[in-house]
Amino acid sequence: MSSSFDPIFATLKAVLGKHGKKFAVKTDTPGEYTLVTKSPSQFPQHKGQPMWFGQVRMGKANVSYHLMPLYVNAKLVATISPGLKKRMQGKTCFNFKNPPDDEQIAELNRLTAASVESWKEKKWL
DSSP states (O other), X not given: OOOTTHHHHHHHHHHHHTTGGGSEEEEEETTEEEEEEEEEOSSGGGTTOEEEEEEEEEOSSOEEEEEGGGGGOHHHHTTXXXXXXXXXXXXXXXXXXSOOOXXXXXXXXXXXXXXXXXXXXXXXX
């Protein structure tokens, strides 16, 4: 069944998917795309499981773009524009009922690339 959110999902999946080769794809379905680290986490709370990096998920009311590195990177969070910040729910999630504009897509690309780099520096990848 097709949804009016399909184009939004495809756009956001493309942003996260640019980094797919650096991660393991945990889920790739028409309504969810999830990336996790290829190797197990060294953090005890993860119990040897891969770390969850990001996800695009289609819901009933919107499409969510989750970027977990934001949870531990206050410097990166401080760079989020007011326009994109309006779409934030919680610390790591951006919700889209309408397609993101070109500036928001560019910003999500920048945030995602910076998140990958920060995890590389911490040797979490």
